């Protein structure tokens with residue numbers, strides 16, 4: 001494969017995407033190389049536009065092209081009901097399920113001794129600020145039931161006890177040891193509907 | 199997911215890549231969106247450069263940044279020994295195995311009644327021209343042992359009988375019903391070494 005710098009580089013970079021091993025990276029590269037104008041250039045352009053446009057919502061931590069994000073800015077959403085999720089992938093999963101009519105707080109991770117994530121590494125202060133400013137009625141803890149997720153929910157629950165706010169957690173439906181964003185929409189809906197006080 | 203045109207478009211286009219379902223497309227998009235400058239823009243640039251640079255070798259059908267391709271242009275390769283493969287992915291697999299020191303002919307498909315691929319749809323005339331021009335000693339048929347691969351090898355064998363050229367096919371090592379580019383390097387090496395007259 002010598003003397004093909006551009007092709008090798010494409011395969012290498014595609015292979016670094018999550019979910020793409022070396023073999024699927026080669027297949028993807030070939031599919032793109034076979035249709036440079038119909039497939040590769042549109043994807044490249046979409047990436048450049050997204051890279052230019054995307055920003056992190058300073059209110060909730062969501063990724064969007066506006067700050068505040070479309071969810072935070074939507075007057076139809078209930079900003080008195082805040083759902084705490086680990087990452088944007090979980091937020092997307094809940095939005096696809098279409099069951100949460102409130103807003104979000106995206107932590108950007110969970111407490112983990114192993115990976116060295118402590119409370120200061122979580123994007124959680126904006127939530128405390130929002131609650132302190134008033135208007136937040138309920139916080140739903142929608143974290144996975146891994147050890148890290150449970151630890152984080154426990155810590156958050158303690159921190160939130162200082163505020164006059166109802167705290168619930170998604171209950172029924174999240175399998176033990178499971179991540180949130182692999183669940184089907186029905187399970188996510190059940191988990192949200194069956195939330196209970198934390 | 200409304201109001202996020204750039205992000206939705208990125209997920210949609212990524213999801214059209216072979217090997218990426220909706221879920222892995224979302225994961226890949228998130229990984230890129232989290233590091234727009236470190237990951238997304240370099241990949242976009244690599245795609246644009248590859249799209250600009252890539253061309254199909256008019257001699258063998260390989261994809262490369264030069265025409266003739268690096269393999270056809272390499273004086274160290276034996277251009278008297280031509281290996282016929284279905285597609286560029288198979289060529290890449292054989293190059294990774296490093297067992298073929300000759301050149302290639304990339305058919306761009308196999309004969310298939312189902313998908314309507316006939317002899318005129320195969321990139322095979324350049325092979326006949328190369329043989330007619332003299333200098334080709336042996337043609338190795340390195341197609342998969344699917345029905346289509348076997349049909350194509352049979353047809354090619356008949357067509358090549360008109361020429362004064364030895365025809366062999368990869369034998370030992372290619373599993374029945376198997377595609378070529380999923381094989382490990384050792385199996386590919388065995389298949390090439392154990393080739394027999396067709």
Ligand SMILES: [Zn+2]
Pocket residue numbers: 057058059060061062068069070071072073
């Ligand atoms: Zn937001």
Ligand SMILES: [Zn+2]
Pocket residue numbers: 255256257258259260266267268269270271
């Ligand atoms: Zn070539």
